[in-house]
Amino acid sequence: MLGEYRISGRRAAEIAASVERGVGSGDLPPGHVLPPMRELAARLEVNPNTVAAAYRTLRERGVIETAGRRGSRVRPAPASTSRGSLRIEAPPGVRDLGEGNPDPELLPDLGSALAAAAAADAESHGLYGQAAVVAEFAAYARAVMDADGVPAGPVAVTSGALDAIERVLAAHLKPGDAVAVEDPGWGSVLDLVPALGLRAVPVGVDDSGPLPADVERALGAGARALVVTDRAQNPTGASLDAPRARELRAVLGRHPDVLLIEDDHGHAIVDLPLHPLAGVTAHWAFIRSAAKAYGPDLRVATLTGDAVTVDRVAGRQRLGPGWVSRLLQRAVLHLWTSGAVDTRAVSRSYGDRRDALIQALEERGVSARGRSGMNVWVPVSDETGAVARLLHAGWAAAPGARFRLDTPQGVRLTVSPLTAADIGPLADAVAAAAGPARPVSYG
Numbered sequence: 001m002l003g004e005y006r007i008s009g010r011r012a013a014e015i016a017a018s019v020e021r022g023v024g025s026g027d028l029p030p031g032h033v034l035p036p037m038r039e040l041a042a043r044l045e046v047n048p049n050t051v052a053a054a055y056r057t058l059r060e061r062g063v064i065e066t067a068g069r070r071g072s073r074v075r076p077a078p079a080s081t082s083r084g085s086l087r088i089e090a091p092p093g094v095r096d097l098g099e100g101n102p103d104p105e106l107l108p109d110l111g112s113a114l115a116a117a118a119a120a121d122a123e124s125h126g127l128y129g130q131a132a133v134v135a136e137f138a139a140y141a142r143a144v145m146d147a148d149g150v151p152a153g154p155v156a157v158t159s160g161a162l163d164a165i166e167r168v169l170a171a172h173l174k175p176g177d178a179v180a181v182e183d184p185g186w187g188s189v190l191d192l193v194p195a196l197g198l199r200a201v202p203v204g205v206d207d208s209g210p211l212p213a214d215v216e217r218a219l220g221a222g223a224r225a226l227v228v229t230d231r232a233q234n235p236t237g238a239s240l241d242a243p244r245a246r247e248l249r250a251v252l253g254r255h256p257d258v259l260l261i262e263d264d265h266g267h268a269i270v271d272l273p274l275h276p277l278a279g280v281t282a283h284w285a286f287i288r289s290a291a292k293a294y295g296p297d298l299r300v301a302t303l304t305g306d307a308v309t310v311d312r313v314a315g316r317q318r319l320g321p322g323w324v325s326r327l328l329q330r331a332v333l334h335l336w337t338s339g340a341v342d343t344r345a346v347s348r349s350y351g352d353r354r355d356a357l358i359q360a361l362e363e364r365g366v367s368a369r370g371r372s373g374m375n376v377w378v379p380v381s382d383e384t385g386a387v388a389r390l391l392h393a394g395w396a397a398a399p400g401a402r403f404r405l406d407t408p409q410g411v412r413l414t415v416s417p418l419t420a421a422d423i424g425p426l427a428d429a430v431a432a433a434a435g436p437a438r439p440v441s442y443g
Contacts (some may be wrong), residue, residue: 001197002057003023003048003149004027005027005028005309007019007022007034007035007040007043007044008044008387009044009054010044010046010050011050012050012053012054012057013054013057014041014122015044015046015050015051015054016055016058016061018058019034019058019063019064020063021057021062023074023169024212025045026200026421027075030074030075030076031073031074031076032070032073032074032204033070033071033072033073033238034064034071034073034106034418036071037052037055038051038203038416048373050129050234052411053202055072056175058072058178058360059072059175059196059197060175060196060197060227061197062075062194062195062196062197063075063278064195065176065199066087066176066263068413072242074432075194082145083287087404088387088391088396088397088399089290089396090391090396092393093389093393094394094395094396095395095396095411095412095417095422096396096417097395097396097397097398097415097418097426098398098412098414099398100234100374100375100398100412100414101174101296101414101416102291102292102293102295102296102374102416103349103350103374103416103417106341106346106349106350106416107293107294107295107365108275108294108295108297108335108340108341109251110295110331110335112334112338113223113331113332113334113335113338113340114208114327114331115299116330116331116334116438117328117329117331117334118138118327119331119332120330121153121326121327126325126326127325130326132156132157132314132318132322132323132324133155133156133157133323134326134329134330134333136330136333137155137329137330137332137333138155138156140192140260140333140336140337141155141288141293141304141336142304143303145286145288145302148274148276149274149275149284150274150276150277150278150304151278151284152303152442153306153307153310154288154302154304154305154307154310154311155301155302155303155310156303156314156317157300157302157303157324157329158177158287158303158309158313158317158324159299159300159303160289160291160300160301161265161287161288161289161301162188162189162292162303163264163299163301164287164301164303164313165189165192165227165287166192166196167258167310167313167316167317168261168285168303168313169193169196169198169225169259169261170196170307171309171312171313171316172224172225172283172309172312172318173196173224173225174197174258174333175196175197175198176197176198176199176236176342177198177199177224177225178198178199178200178201178203178218178221178222178223178224178225179193179198179199179200179201179223179224179225179226180202180203180215180218180219180223180225180226180227181193181200181201181202181227181229181330181405182202182203182205182210182227182228182229182233182238183202183204183405183406183407184205184235184236184377184400184403184404184407185205185227185233185234185235185403185404185408186233186235186263186265187231187331187402187403187405189227190403190405196360199220200320200405201221201223202214202216202218202337202406202407203215203226203430204403205233205236205238205383205406206238206266207236207237207238207239207369207371208225208238208239208240208241208243208244209228209229209230209233209238209239209240209241209244209245209248210228210244210248212244212247212248212250212251212352215248215251215252216251216254218415219251219252219255219258223258224257224258224259225259225260226258226259226260226261227253227261227262227263228240228248228260228261228262228263228265228277229262229263229264229265230262230264230265230266230274230275230276231264231265231266231267231270231272231274231372232265232266232269232270232292232372232373232375233372233373234265234373234375234403234412235371235375235377235398235400235403235410235412236369236370236371237354237369237370237371237372237373237375237376237377238273238369238371238372239266239270239371239372239373240274240275240277241275241406242273242275243426244275245275245276245277248277249277251429252277252280252281253280253340255281256280257280257282259281259283259284259285259309260277260278260281260284261282261284261285261287262276262277262278262283262284262285262286262287263287263374264286264287264288265289265291265292266292266317266372266373267288267289267292267293267342268293268294268343268346269292269293269339269341269347269350269373269374270343270347270372271343271344271347271348271351272347272372278305282306283304283306283308283309283312284309285304285309285310286301286303286304286305287301287303288301288302289301289302290332290335292373292374293341293343293346293384294335294340294341297330298326298328298431299324300324300328300329300332314384323420336400339407339413347372350373350374350415350421351372351414352371353418353420353423354374354375354376354415355370355412355418356417357370357376357418357423357426358370358376358418360423360426360427360428361376361378361430361431363427364427364428364430364431365431366378366427366430366431367379367436370415374414374415375398375414375415376412376413376414376415377410377411377412378410378411378412378413378430379408379409380400380408380409380410380411380433380434380435381409381434381435382409383399383400383401383410383411384399384408385433386411386433386434387399387411387431387433389433390411390429390430390433393429393432393433394429395413395426395429395430396409396429397412397413398412398413398414399411400441401413413426413430
């Protein structure tokens with residue numbers, strides 16, 4: 001079963017390290033089945049509990065997964081390889097459309113917000129023992145979510161959306177549990193799930209969001225959590241509409257014990273109505289980050305949810321960082337209340353560029369997706385070749401491998417750096433790169 005590679009070790013840490021060496025060297029390839037614990041224990045002449053502890057460590061590190069009677073096997077994509085490393089460095093003279101950054105011209109100036117935060121801090125002094133969440137921040141955030149139809153719940157603050165997702169998953173799930181994730185979806189979530197020792201179950205996505213049949217299938221098969229992007233989904237631009245939200249709420253209503261996590265990724269950059277799913281299941285979390293609208297370096301995200309979930313997140317947070325800087329909370333509050341971002345103008349700016357690119361691609365016979373936000377997803381037959389050909393033409397795109405599990409190949413183009421004059425040349429380059437590589441004849 002193990003071929004030439006033999007697992008070694010007497011202690012749990014040694015056994016786990018031996019398996020990791022085999023995975024790293026390729027001697028234990030993805031999907032390879034590990035021996036049953038009692039069999040390996042007999043071979044190594046150790047107690048079966050020692051092997052059980054080693055396997056548990058490997059699951060928690062995301063190296064292996066266990067599927068009941070089918071045993072333990074090496075994960076298809078061990079968490080030691082970050083999808084973020086699958087990026088194309090744009091050399092001089094190449095336009096970078098792969099990083100996914102917002103347009104700096106659409107970000108607000110932070111000077112007045114930080115000054116206002118500093119002035120408020122001069123009164124409170126930001127000392128130990130104060131509330132983790134600024135009361136005015138929580139009240140304003142909660143009022144906006146109320147207006148958007150997000151169910152009532154307490155407010156916590158985390159260091160960005162991914163921090164919130166990690167804390168919520170850790171609050172409810174244990175290693176080996178399955179999590180339904182969008183495919184294609186945010187690469188950081190696809191990395192995070194196995195890093196927590198959890199199992200990612202892919203759910204297809206169209207322009208209206210996750211496909212209800214796929215969600216039903218995943219939850220029916222035992223997935224204990226579902227992560228959904230409400231608007232401006234990364235990388236496809238999908239946005240939940242009212243009919244899709246009704247379908248998904250019906251699915252969730254049949255699985256009330258599932259943990260629902262909603263990431264309102266497009267808040268303040270998308271002028272489309274929110275259709276939240278929260279409130280159907282017993283445990284849920286709704287997250288809004290300031291990154292795309294106000295600046296990625298503002299590591300502030302608002303989290304609300306059922307009382308148990310928020311209490312668990314806040315309790316664990318107290319044992320780690322304690323709180324997210326109240327200076328940053330006050331700065332974001334000032335940006336909110338001063339109207340520093342015109343959501344309609346920002347949405348229109350990204351939308352004009354996105355729609356123009358999709359239209360230009362369509363005219364050249366290339367289908368592309370991008371209903372909202374700042375990204376366009378282009379299906380291609382040869383992802384690696386398409387990225388290479390685009391780079392040769394002067395454009396750096398994000399390879400689809402950063403965002404997909406089982407979905408077909410593609411590339412992601414971020415429109416925020418584009419001008420109107422760029423659309424035609426880029427569309428020409430994508431059209432030339434999207435098809436299969438032309439055969440080369442040597443005669």
